[in-house]
Amino acid sequence: MxxxxxxxxxxxxxxxxxxxxxxxxxxxxxxxxxxxxxxxxxxxxxxxxxxxxxxxxxxxxxxDRTAVATAVLDENVREIEQAAAAPDADIAGVLGVLTWHQTESAAFISVLHADGAAAGRSGIPEYAADLSRRVERALRAHLPDGHRLARARDDLMIAVAMVSGAVTGPTREQREHRALAAWRLLGVEVGPVRPFGG
CATH class of the missing domain: 1.10.10 (Arc Repressor Mutant, subunit A)
Known part of the structure; x- marks a missing residue:
């Protein structure tokens, strides 16, 4: 049928x-x-x-399902990498682009929870762990010494995962509000929440 x-x-x-x-x-x-x-x-x-x-x-x-997910999520990550590669990039601006993607996609949030070290052992697909590592590299490239997200090795991606967990609500505006509130509670400045080039 x-x-x-x-x-x-x-x-x-x-x-x-x-x-x-x-x-x-x-x-x-x-x-x-x-x-x-x-x-x-x-x-x-x-x-x-x-x-x-x-x-x-x-x-x-x-x-297969992995190929579809990789094609879609790779575009999200590529945009964050482009924001990090921009001549005037700073951590606040790159976090603004990351936060925009967090508020736009439940699937992207699941990638941000992927732990590269646990790939293959915890059921996290390797493509998701790779995408998560790429996001971390893009962010880390602009993380100044002494920044509160650079104090311990895992602080950056734990903070990203914590903010991702706060991104809930039926509208994009509500999700953005909650994401920005979470960054604020962590004491982290975030630039404009928008897609790269937007």
């Missing part, structure tokens, strides 16, 4: 190979939306429906 799409979801269309690039982009966009709403455990069928393609198209571009 076929599953009927929800009213706000697009029906699959088959435009063939000539639109492969457009289909991949639509799948990444749909996955970002679905993961932001429901986390990494969301069904792949929901992603395909939201993108307006069949599941076969999804599997042609992404052989």
């Amino acid at each position: 076929s599953q009927q799409p929800l009213p706000d979801e697009r029906r699959p269309t088959n435009d063939g190979r000539r639109v492969a690039g457009r289909n991949r982009a639509a799948l990444v966009t749909a996955a970002r939306e679905i993961y932001a709403e429901h986390g990494l455990g969301a069904p792949l069928s929901a992603i395909a429906r939201r993108a307006g393609v069949g599941q076969g198209v999804l599997y042609r571009h992404f052989p």
Whole structure:
């Protein structure tokens, strides 16, 4: 029995190979939306429906759940790395970009809880641990000596995980408010909460 799409979801269309690039982009966009709403455990069928393609198209571009998640979350991390590489970058500005991603995506928050040292032993996928390490490197590159997040080796990512845990609420504004309150309670200055370049 076929599953009927929800009213706000697009029906699959088959435009063939000539639109492969457009289909991949639509799948990444749909996955970002679905993961932001429901986390990494969301069904792949929901992603395909939201993108307006069949599941076969999804599997042609992404052989499994890990490939979809990696494609989506890699874009989040790349944006944080770009913010860290900007000529005028400082820790407050990079934390602002990180905080924007925290308020936008439940899936991204799960990556920030990945402990690179525990990958493979605790059930944390290796791709998530790698993405978490990349976020840590981007932040650490701008962490001045003596900064409160640099006092102990693990302080930085523990603080990031703590703020991620506070990012709750039905609206982005509420999640942002809670994230900024958590940073404030930790005594950490955060720049404007926005995507890189936004």
